[in-house]
Amino acid sequence: MGNNKDIQNVSKATIGRLPAYHRYLKEKEAAGERTISSTAIAEELHLNAVQVRKDLSVISTVAGKPKLGFEIADLIGDINRILGYDNVTDAVLVGAGGLGSALAGYDGFRHYGLNIVAVFDSDPERIDKAVNGIRVFDAEQIRHLVRRLNVLIGIICVPKGAAQQVADELIEGGVRAIWNFAPVHLNVPENIAVKNEDMAASLAILSKRLAEILNTEK
Amino acid sequence: MGNNKDIQNVSKATIGRLPAYHRYLKEKEAAGERTISSTAIAEELHLNAVQVRKDLSVISTVAGKPKLGFEIADLIGDINRILGYDNVTDAVLVGAGGLGSALAGYDGFRHYGLNIVAVFDSDPERIDKAVNGIRVFDAEQIRHLVRRLNVLIGIICVPKGAAQQVADELIEGGVRAIWNFAPVHLNVPENIAVKNEDMAASLAILSKRLAEILNTEK
DNA sequence: TAGATTGTTAATCGATTAACAATC
DNA sequence: TAGATTGTTAATCGATTAACAATC
DSSP, rough: OOOSSSGGGSSSHHHHHHHHHHHHHHHHHTTTTEEOOOOOOOHTTOOOOHHHHHHHHHHHHSSBBHHHHHHHHHHHHHHHHHHHTTOOEEEEEEEOHHHHHHHHOOOOGGGGEEEEEEEEESSSSTTTTTTEEEEEEEGHHHHHHHHTTTOOOOEEOSSSSHOOOOOOOHHHOOOEEEEOSSSSOOOOTSEEEEEEOOOOHHHHHHHHHHHHHHHOOO | OOTTTTTTOOOOOOHHHHHHHHHHHHEEEEEEEOEHHHHHHHHHTTTHHHHHHHHHHHHHSSSOTTBBBBHHHHHHHHHHHHHHOOOOOOOOEOOOOOHHHHHHHHHGGGGGGGEEEEEEEEOTTTTTTTEETTEEGGGGGGHHHHHTOOOEEEOSSHHHHHHHHHHHHHHHHHHHHEEEEESSSSOEEEEEEEEEOOOOHHHHHHHHHHHHHHHTTT
C-alpha cells in the first residue's frame, strides 16, 4: 500500500540521484555543517537547482526553509528510509571469480543495506573456502540454500555462458530481484526484477562523450 | 566533421542499447542465421519493435527489407564501426585492489575496443607486479606515463578518498575521459568526459523495482 | 526590511509508442 | 497476390528546465 513518501512514489530518475545526494550530505555532515541549500547541492553535483529542489520535495518529510535551506540530518534520514539503508536486506552472490570476489569483498554494500550471506561457485577449488569471511558453497546448492535462507536478491557474476542457468536456479529458490553483471540478456518471468550492470553500455556512452569533446575542439 | 552515421548523431539512449543488440546479433550469427527482423530482436530483449527499428534506422548503412528483415552481418559491422569496436583505444587503470584487478583481468574489454596498457597503484606490495600480464606502476608515475603513452581514457578503481586526486593527475597527464568506479562525485573541467559507475544508484533502482513487485502481489 | 531561497505551475525537451502507408 | 515487415509521421509520455510567487 505504501506510505506517501516511499520508494514507489519516487521516479526512477530521482531514485538514481539519491545515492549521490546521500554521499554529499554525509560529507557535509561530517564536516560539521547543519544545513544545506538546493543551490549548493546542485553546484557540487553539476545538476540543475530546480531539479534538486524537486527531488528533495518528493522525498523530504521536513520542508526546507527559505534563506536557510534544508536540515542535513533530516535529509539523510529521509534518504536512508526511502532507499532502505537502515534495514538490512540479505543477498547471495554467484561466481567467485575476479569480479565476484571483488564485490563480495566490498564492505561498502553494508552502508547500502545489502548483506551478502552466501557465495556460490561451481569450481571445486573455490568451494568451502571463504571470500571476505563469506563461505563459498557449491553452486549445486543454490536452489536449496536460497530457499532456506529466504533470500530475495541474487547477484550474478558468472561467465556469460552460465548466467541464464544461474538466474533460473536463483528464481527457483525464491529470488525476486537479480543484479546481473554478466554480459547477457536474461530471460526471466515478469514478476522478477532484473538490473543489468552493462559495462559495455557504460563504455559506449563514455566513448560518445569523448568523441563529442574531441570533435568540438577542432 | 563526422560522418552522418557516426556516434555523435546517435542519441544517448540508443547508444546504450547498441551493445545489447550487438551481443544478440553475434549470437544469432554464431547460430548460423543470416537475417533478423526488428520484431525478433524486440521480443528477445523485451523492447518495443518500433524502438528497435528506429535505433537500427539511425545506425544502419544497409536498409532492412520488408518481409525479410536486416542482414545480421551488416548490422554487426555498423555497430562495430559506430562504437569503435574494431579499432583499439588504449586506457590506463588506477587501483589494483579487488575491483581494479578484476577489471584489468577481464579480457572481454578487448572486444569493446578497449586495451588497458598500464595499471597504477600506490601500494609498494603491488608495484612492479603484474595483473593479467599488465604491469603495475607506481601511482607517482601517472602524469608522466599517461603523457608518454598518449592515453585518453583513465579508469579509476581506488578508494573514494583518493579518487579526486587520481582524477586530477590523470587529467594533468592528458586523459580526456574518465570511467569512475569510486563512489564519489568527481570535479573535473567541462572538457573532460566522466562516466560514473554508481553501484549504489543501480542497487537503488533494483530495490525500487523489487518493492513494486512485492507490493503488487499483496 | 531586503534578499536568498523555497516550492509550484507552466513550458520545453528528449525519448517512447501508436498509427499507417510503402514494399518486398 | 497476400501478408509480414520496414520506415516515418504524429501522439504520448516522462523528465528537465524556466518563470515566478511565497516566505523566512
